[in-house]
Amino acid sequence: xxxxxxxxxxxDAAGQVRVERVxxxxxxxxxxxxxxxxxxxxxxxxxxxxxGAAADGMGCHAPAEKMQAAARAAGNGDVLDQFARxxxxxxxxxxxxxxxxxxxxxxGLRMRRVATVLSGSACCVYGLTFVSHFYGARRSVGYVPxxxxxxxxxxxxxxxxxxxxxxxxxxxxxxxxVTNLCVPTASGVPLRLLPKExxxxxxxxxxxxxxxxxxxxxxxxxxAGAMLHYARAEIEAGPVPAPVGGKADRPTVALLGEMFPxxxxxxxxMLAPMGLAAGPVVPTREWRELYAALDSGAVAAIHxxxxxxxxxxxxxxxxxxxSAPVGxxxxxxxxxxxxxxxxxxxxxxxxxxxxxVPAVRGALAKAPVRGRITRSGxxxxxxxxxxxxxxxxxxxxxxxxACAASPWSKADKEWLEARGVVVKFRAxxxxxxxxxxxxDPDLVIGTTPVVQHAKERAIPSLYFTNLISARPLMGPxxxxxxxxxxxxxxxxxxxxxxxxxxxxxxxxGDSAGIWQGTPNLxxxxxxxxxxxLDKAARAARAEEMI
Ligand code: SF4
Numbered sequence: 001x002x003x004x005x006x007x008x009x010x011x012d013a014a015g016q017v018r019v020e021r022v023x024x025x026x027x028x029x030x031x032x033x034x035x036x037x038x039x040x041x042x043x044x045x046x047x048x049x050x051x052g053a054a055a056d057g058m059g060c061h062a063p064a065e066k067m068q069a070a071a072r073a074a075g076n077g078d079v080l081d082q083f084a085r086x087x088x089x090x091x092x093x094x095x096x097x098x099x100x101x102x103x104x105x106x107x108g109l110r111m112r113r114v115a116t117v118l119s120g121s122a123c124c125v126y127g128l129t130f131v132s133h134f135y136g137a138r139r140s141v142g143y144v145p146x147x148x149x150x151x152x153x154x155x156x157x158x159x160x161x162x163x164x165x166x167x168x169x170x171x172x173x174x175x176x177x178v179t180n181l182c183v184p185t186a187s188g189v190p191l192r193l194l195p196k197e198x199x200x201x202x203x204x205x206x207x208x209x210x211x212x213x214x215x216x217x218x219x220x221x222x223x224a225g226a227m228l229h230y231a232r233a234e235i236e237a238g239p240v241p242a243p244v245g246g247k248a249d250r251p252t253v254a255l256l257g258e259m260f261p262x263x264x265x266x267x268x269x270m271l272a273p274m275g276l277a278a279g280p281v282v283p284t285r286e287w288r289e290l291y292a293a294l295d296s297g298a299v300a301a302i303h304x305x306x307x308x309x310x311x312x313x314x315x316x317x318x319x320x321x322x323s324a325p326v327g328x329x330x331x332x333x334x335x336x337x338x339x340x341x342x343x344x345x346x347x348x349x350x351x352x353x354x355x356x357v358p359a360v361r362g363a364l365a366k367a368p369v370r371g372r373i374t375r376s377g378x379x380x381x382x383x384x385x386x387x388x389x390x391x392x393x394x395x396x397x398x399x400x401x402a403c404a405a406s407p408w409s410k411a412d413k414e415w416l417e418a419r420g421v422v423v424k425f426r427a428x429x430x431x432x433x434x435x436x437x438x439x440d441p442d443l444v445i446g447t448t449p450v451v452q453h454a455k456e457r458a459i460p461s462l463y464f465t466n467l468i469s470a471r472p473l474m475g476p477x478x479x480x481x482x483x484x485x486x487x488x489x490x491x492x493x494x495x496x497x498x499x500x501x502x503x504x505x506x507x508x509g510d511s512a513g514i515w516q517g518t519p520n521l522x523x524x525x526x527x528x529x530x531x532x533l534d535k536a537a538r539a540a541r542a543e544e545m546i
Contacts, residue, residue: 067182067186067209067211068080068211070186070187071185071186071209071211071212073188074188075188075190076188079185079207079212083213086307086308086311087214087215087218087305087404088405089404089426096402096428096429097378097402097447098216099124099127099128099181099210100208100210100213100215101120101124101128101179101208101210102131102132103217103218103219103220103222104177104206104220104222105118105128105132105179106132106137106216106220107220107223107224107283108179108223109137109138109141110283110285111175111284112174112285113173113174113175113286113287114173114175115142115167115172115173115175115176115177116142116177117141117142117143117144117163117164117178117179118141118142118178119143119144119146119156119160119179119180119181119184120179120181120183120184121182121183122145124182125141125143128141128181129141129143142167144156144160144163146159151183151184152187156184157189157190160178160191160194161194163178164194164195164198164203165198167201168199168201168203169199169201170199170200170201173201174201174287175202175204175227175230176198176202176203177204177205178194178203178204178205178206179206179207179208179223180205180206180207180208180209181209181210184207185207185208186209186211191205191206191207202230204226204230206226208222208223214402214426215305215378215403216378217305217378217379217403218305218307218403220258220283220306221306221307221308221309224282224284224306225309225311225312226308227283227284227287227290228282228294228308228309228312229308230290231287231290231294232294232312232315232316235316240288240291242288242291243280243289243292244286247292247295248277248279248292250277251275251276251277251296251297251342252276252278252279252280252292252295253277253296253298254279254280254281254282254293254296254298254300254313254318255267255279255281255299256281256282256299256300256301256302256303256306256309257282257301257303257380258281259303259473259474260469260471262477263472263474265278266474266475266476267325267475269475270325270335270352270356270474270475271352272352273348273355274338274342274344274348274349275344275348276338276342276344279292279293279296280293280296282309293313294312294316294318296318297318297341297342298318298319298321298341298342299313299318299319299320300320300338301320301321301406302324302384303379304322304407304408304409304412305403305404305406307406310408319341320408321334321337321341322337322406322407322408322409323337323409323411323412324384324474325356325474326387326473326474326478327360327364327387327391327479328357328364328391329387329391330384330387330415331357331360332353332357333411335349335352335353335356339352356475356476359475359476359479360476362476363479363480364391364479364480366480366483367392367480367482367483367484367487368393369389369392369393369394369483369486369487369490370393370487371394371441371486371490372394372395372396372397372439372440372442372443373389373394373395373396373397373441373442373444373445373486374397374398374399374400374432374435374439374441374443374445375389375396375398375400375444375445375446375464376398376399376400376401376402376427376431376432376435376447376450377401377445377447377464378401378402378403379465379469380401380403381469381473383399383401383416384412384473385464385468385473385482386399386416386421387416388473388478388482389482389486390416390419391479392482394486396419396421397441398421398435398439399416399423400424400432401423401424401427402426402427403426404425404426413425422435429447429449429450432446432450433449433450433453436453436454436457437453437457441454442459442460442490442493443459443461443462443486443490444462445461445462445464446461446463446464447463451463455499456500457500458493458496458497458499459496460489460490460492461489462485462486462489467485468482468485471485
């Protein structure tokens with residue numbers, strides 16, 4: 001058995017954070033490094049690092065077709081075909097935001113008593129662990145390094161298996177999740193051959209390549225779906241433990257999609273008049289919740305892109321309801337759809353609607369929004385937020401989402417299009433920027449590059465993930481939650497103009513910054529370099545044809 005080094009951060013049985021020194025301390029200034037498994041010659045250093053980098057020639061910047069061809073040749077064709085069915089592609093064929101694997105990594109890191117191990121290039125793992133700790137992960141990420149030799153000889157798989165055996169301590173973990181990133185997926189490292197369970201600890205191996213999973217949102221579904229699949233097989237095999245808090249006394253609705261913590265409570269309150277309760281939110285925070293989710297009477301696909309999870313729920317015989325109780329129309333229609341799914345008496349459905357729809361209307365009236373807005377994002381709730389903004393009085397001209405269209409977003413799309421909104425699924429960054437430039441918005445709500453683009457043009461803008469997505473959206477609580485932040489941003493137009501004026505003349509692009517003289521731009525050098533790159537690309541294409 002190999003030795004692990006460093007600190008291990010996790011939860012104890014009571015859910016408290018526990019930090020343990022494993023063997024030798026490692027320099028961890030400023031954050032937790034990934035915990036590396038494997039013999040010391042395979043550590044991220046010296047010669048091995050160089051070889052690892054060579055094996056890493058296929059990454060985000062490699063042509064997706066090449067990566068796909070390699071993965072198929074390595075026996076991963078079925079996985080790619082399933083991804084293509086679950087996550088249909090759009091205009092862009094590779095991630096335009098962060099690495100997709102961040103989505104599944106985050107889902108694993110947020111679950112109690114679950115260990116996560118990454119298998120991939122050191123640079124990918126560095127970026128993923130950095131971002132996960134930036135977003136407050138409270139435990140270590142396991143890492144099995146590789147180099148060209150261990151990849152091609154199959155030693156990497158042996159190292160992963162050894163790491164999994166090292167980790168599988170039932171006192172600490174319910175499950176260990178191992179994720180193949182791009183290069184191990186393209187090389188066919190067969191995680192499916194890992195033991196399904198060691199000492200009672202479930203082992204879950206998933207492939208999350210950037211050339212197969214288009215967004216990090218959909219990568220959440222890859223892990224959530226794999227866990228539901230495992231839990232469903234356990235249920236079929238025999239009795240499973242009840243939820244920690246006991247079984248609900250009413251039929252429940254499982255909620256699909258990460259949402260603001262108060263939203264499930266609001267949904268529960270709206271379901272109560274129909275004799276129903278809110279079930280677990282999937283992705284779940286602990287293993288047992290998976291059983292309770294599968295035991296729910298129906299599933300609300302609040303975020304509409306969870307294709308693999310929906311497949312598992314449908315295999316368990318659970319009906320799926322799309323859209324969400326957002327705004328006046330959304331709340332009215334969603335309560336009716338849920339009530340009909342459970343065959344609730346129409347009078348009870350009407351009671352729920354009468355209790356909450358007027359409250360939503362009242363909350364919207366108290367926080368009106370005036371102005372033209374474009375909005376884009378990759379969370380899955382883009383269409384729902386647009387509905388809420390429109391019912392608040394905003395003129396929403398464009399909604400772009402990085403996710404694909406699905407049956408569960410159909411009602412939202414139709415509602416928006418009936419009000420003249422351009423809805424773009426699988427929107428590219430170019431689409432979002434064109435909308436921000438061409439539709440003369442008073443406010444742009446979007447991803448980091450879209451917000452940056454808008455700010456450079458003195459258009460008020462809000463970063464969707466931190467400022468909008470982190471607010472309640474459902475029922476009366478969500479109805480008034482956006483007005484304040486949106487109106488404050490729109491009112492900041494004069495400040496944006498002032499900043500633009502202040503920075504006027506400091507240059508842009510190559511010449512941005514403070515210069516003592518005029519920047520020495522050499523477009524001729526750039527043209528020459530471009531010629532060389534074009535020539536190399538032509539040579540590579542010609543080689544491919546031979
Ligand atoms: S794992 Fe993520 S960061 Fe690494 S090459 Fe693939 S998409 Fe890029």
